[in-house]
Amino acid sequence: MTMADRWREYTVSADRTHHLHLGRPAYARRFAEVLQFHAPGLAPVIDASGAYHITVDGNPAYEERHVRTFGFYEGIAAVHSPTGWRHIRLDGTPLYRQRYEWCGNFQEGCCPVRDADGRYFHIRADGKPAYQERHRYAGDFRDGYAVVQNDAGDHTHIDINGVLLHGKWFRDLDVFHKGCARAADAGGWHHVDMAGRALYDRRFRMVEPFYNGQARVEGHDGSLSVIDERGNELARLRGPAMSTLQALSGDMVGTWRTQAIRAAAELGVFDLLPASPADIERALELAPGCGARLMRALQELDLVRRDADSICHPTGRGAHLRADHVLSLSDAAGHWGDLSDRAWRGLAQSLRTGAPARDGTAGDFFGWLADRPDELQATHRALATYARHDYADLPQVWEFGVHDAVLDAGGGAGELAFALLRANPKMQATVMDRPEVETLFSTPDDLADRCTFVAGDLFRKWPVRSESVILARVLHDLPDDDAPRTPPPASWPGPGRPCRRAAVSMWSSSSSMRPAAPAVCWT
Secondary structure (H helix, E strand, C coil), X not given: CCHHHHHHHEEECCCCCCEEECCEXXXXXXXXXXXXXXXXXXXXXEECCEEEEECCCCCXXXXXXXXXXXXXXXXXXXXXXXCEEEEECCCXXXXXXCCECEEXXXXXXXXXXXXXXXXXXXXXXXXXXXXXXXXXXXXXXECCEEEEECCCCXXXXXCCCXXXXXXXXXXXXXXXXXXXXXXXXXXXXXXXXXXXXXXXCCCECEECCCECXXXXXXXXXXXXXXXXXXXXXXXXXXXXXXXXXXXXXXXXCHHHHHHHHHHHHHHCHHHCCXXXXXXXXXXXXXXXXXXXXXXXXXXXXXXXXXXXXXXXXXXXXXXXXXCCCCCCCHHHHHHHHHXXXXXXXXXXXXXXXXXXXXXXXXXXXXXXXXXXXXXXXXXXXXXXXXXXXXXXXXXXXXXXXXXXXXXXXXXXXXXXXXXXHHHCCCCEEEEEECHHHHCCCCCCHHHCCCEEEEECCCCXXXXXXXXXXXXXXXXXXXXXXXXXXXXXXXXCCCCCCCCCCEEEEECCCCCCCCCCCCEEEEC
16 A cells, blocks of 8 residues: 555554554654545644644645635535635635535535525536525435425435426425435325335334335334334334233323413413522422422423422423413413313213314303403413414514515414514504403504504404405414305405405414415415
């Protein structure tokens, strides 16, 4: 083996300060950190002068220094310099003039990069973009195809020119390995072919790539198996983490968790943290020993953590149960643990009769709330939290700026309208809801001249006209016969003026039937 090829026998020392050749130091120098050698015999290193590449004898391959350097792939290396990320040639000269927020490694003549806008795309070996599209994320090419992610968080495969391979989208996705790729949908992980078709019907918690026609997979029950390309189990490597009886029992007692959270929110436990269990017990006048019991339950639910002094602190999840949290779920805990719980108790009766059976809230739920001011306010405070969270990014997903004004029908606290107005300074908005709801909320000071609350009934003549109407978290509240109904014609633009805008209907984020993106109905 020639001196130039000795790097193939080099390994990184245990302390990562130098390279070894057949177990002995390959050179006398020591660095703050070294990475392995790559063809044609250069390795990334860092010392007091900065980051660069060295040759097999430990000497610098060029004079320039960077913040960090990475291995050469296809004769090109990614480097992080004070002016940004880029690629260099073997002699250290820049491959191109541009600077990026991040660069990957070249594979099959292409490399993923991220620009200043946070968008990913691929560049070719000449430094030019491989295509015009920009993505939320882009990975390496393998066997001619790469994975890209869209703004909705879904993934698909593209070819070297940015063209979609099969046009199918998945929650997560891997590159192809021997003609198959790992893919995840709502049911879990599985394998797909190059047409994006599932090789079998089963879904798993985890799958590995196929190795000689077989793959190791983990079931949702914690079991480990080996399957063939048709999804048939060939070998059982580990049994399920719990029996079917235990799994079903866990689902049956889910109400224990709901009621523990509801009790903690109702008592105001999280508004007192940080505190010890004894402090909680005294402040809330709980029975002896019950403070410790409650805090143990909340710790098991990952809502509180204890420090070395046994003081309880809210976790990131638990902080949402503080009444003053900007995204407080304190009221929601009461809703799901009381009103919703009562409604679910009548499910068997509803299935028999086809009619609502809410166990104390029978009939029109929102009409029932209208006569109970405390429950009304708590319910709409909870709905406002969900809206504030779920609608935060909506103005960037859909081009609402084409509308001069919008009507948020059934808009509740107006959080969706507020988000749209702040993203579109020239827009006007009207929020319409039931009379008792309309009086609960007001427009923030920064939007006072652009947003109005009005009282109205979805199924009667609306008090306002609008060319654009939004129905958000509305349709799933209505009976099947009412949901398809359109508002009275008088609510739309006057005679001879057909509606030219979009009516956008969005399912609740908690609905298992919601579409992946807002459903747009052109009228």
